[in-house]
Amino acid sequence: MPTVLVVNSGSSSFKYQLIDVETERTLASGLVERIGDATGAAEHRSYLPDAAGATTPPIEERWVIERAIPDHTAGFRVMLDAFAEHGPSLDEHAPIAVGHRVVHGGKRFFEPTVVTDLVKINIEDISELAPLHNPANLQGINAAQVAFPDVPHVAVFDTAFHQTIPAAAYTYAIDAELAAKHRVRRYGFHGTSHKFVSEAAAAFLDRPLGELKQIVFHLGNGASACAIDGGRSVDTSMGMTPLEGLVMGTRSGDLDPAVLFHLHRKAGLGFDELDTLLNRRSGLLGLSGTGDMRDVTESASKGDEAAQLALDVTVHRLRHYLGAYLAVLGGLDVVVFTAGVGENAPLIRAGAVQGLEGLGIILDEDRNAERARGIRVISTDDSPVTVLVVPTNEELEIARQTVAALA
Numbered sequence: 001m002p003t004v005l006v007v008n009s010g011s012s013s014f015k016y017q018l019i020d021v022e023t024e025r026t027l028a029s030g031l032v033e034r035i036g037d038a039t040g041a042a043e044h045r046s047y048l049p050d051a052a053g054a055t056t057p058p059i060e061e062r063w064v065i066e067r068a069i070p071d072h073t074a075g076f077r078v079m080l081d082a083f084a085e086h087g088p089s090l091d092e093h094a095p096i097a098v099g100h101r102v103v104h105g106g107k108r109f110f111e112p113t114v115v116t117d118l119v120k121i122n123i124e125d126i127s128e129l130a131p132l133h134n135p136a137n138l139q140g141i142n143a144a145q146v147a148f149p150d151v152p153h154v155a156v157f158d159t160a161f162h163q164t165i166p167a168a169a170y171t172y173a174i175d176a177e178l179a180a181k182h183r184v185r186r187y188g189f190h191g192t193s194h195k196f197v198s199e200a201a202a203a204f205l206d207r208p209l210g211e212l213k214q215i216v217f218h219l220g221n222g223a224s225a226c227a228i229d230g231g232r233s234v235d236t237s238m239g240m241t242p243l244e245g246l247v248m249g250t251r252s253g254d255l256d257p258a259v260l261f262h263l264h265r266k267a268g269l270g271f272d273e274l275d276t277l278l279n280r281r282s283g284l285l286g287l288s289g290t291g292d293m294r295d296v297t298e299s300a301s302k303g304d305e306a307a308q309l310a311l312d313v314t315v316h317r318l319r320h321y322l323g324a325y326l327a328v329l330g331g332l333d334v335v336v337f338t339a340g341v342g343e344n345a346p347l348i349r350a351g352a353v354q355g356l357e358g359l360g361i362i363l364d365e366d367r368n369a370e371r372a373r374g375i376r377v378i379s380t381d382d383s384p385v386t387v388l389v390v391p392t393n394e395e396l397e398i399a400r401q402t403v404a405a406l407a
């Protein structure tokens, strides 16, 4: 059966999924991490259907590699070993293509794109606009091309879905010439996820996507809000880079740019230090000492004031964007929560939409508190605005777009 291998590479790790093209079923998924450390780690799950077609319980395997995984190429060998040892067989389920998440596509890439040497040069050229992500995405592509030299590789860009944002929303009010020369504007990210969950929401509600005004909150390690009008992105909280907007695990989100001048002049921080401060040492981590939402909510529940403030700032920012996008859209039908925090943290969801009955948003506390899986409604039946939890599946969306790019 033809499959697509989907790869989402970070700087020291990559996640993968093998997806059956016809059934859209995930046959295997995994994670190779701590690339570059003294000892690497890997995790592999196999979900092979049995002879009757039912999916057998996954064969889960997590193991620590007792040796270093020096680079992504070595990481791909670890992945291939896992397939050989635990299945499914890559001969029987050979990938017809490898789909790659690439975070920044700049202005150039707004469609899934078959990777050529020229495409790689262009992705590299945009890397300075997504320094945490694009270089790692490229490393993943290079390593995957070594592991799978005979199939096409397709890049699917986080920025692509936001190409429909109008100039009024993507333009920063700075010197226009300078901005144009250096490609300074809002691009937006997490587009693959915003697209997937907004389409899934419309299908679930059995309403035409073209008629819905939606606000999607993708709340993972990175987090962004998106205003979607009739299936088109019209505004989003991340900007030129994935730093602007919501409070994230280690990223600050919005702040007055003058904070940087001040810290440079008064605290003597150089620009690389400021970059590290805002991208890697801020957000939940900066406020509470941990970047993981599970730890923050647990500490807050035990009375930790710093953790409570981190939650309060996170929720305040969510409400700020909810209100802003309601006005941008000129109405609202659906609010969607997705990704690690959005799917699993009732406290954050409640904080974001509580007390907004006057705006037509009525949360059902019991539904919100339920530890359910899958797509579900968490507003009351008579709430004019429907609030949903929709599990994202960026990998499936990338697999679909990869197949579409080959047609």
Ligand SMILES: Nc1ncnc2c1ncn2[C@@H]1O[C@H](COP(=O)(O)OP(=O)(O)O)[C@@H](O)[C@H]1O
Pocket (backbone or CB within 6 Å): 219, 220, 221, 222, 249, 291, 292, 293, 294, 295, 297, 339, 340, 341, 344, 345
């Ligand atoms: N049960 C939970 N309650 C609160 N937060 C959770 C829960 N499960 C996962 N998360 C949070 O989700 C975040 C990671 O989200 P995820 O979408 O997996 O991120 P990414 O794909 O960007 O790495 C982490 O902050 C993690 O703490």
Ligand SMILES: CC(=O)OP(=O)(O)O
Pocket (backbone or CB within 6 Å): 103, 133, 158, 189, 190, 220, 221, 222, 223, 242
């Ligand atoms: C664009 C972005 O922030 O991605 P992630 O959430 O995976 O870090």
Ligand SMILES: [Mg+2]
Pocket (backbone or CB within 6 Å): 220, 221, 339
């Ligand atoms: Mg994610």
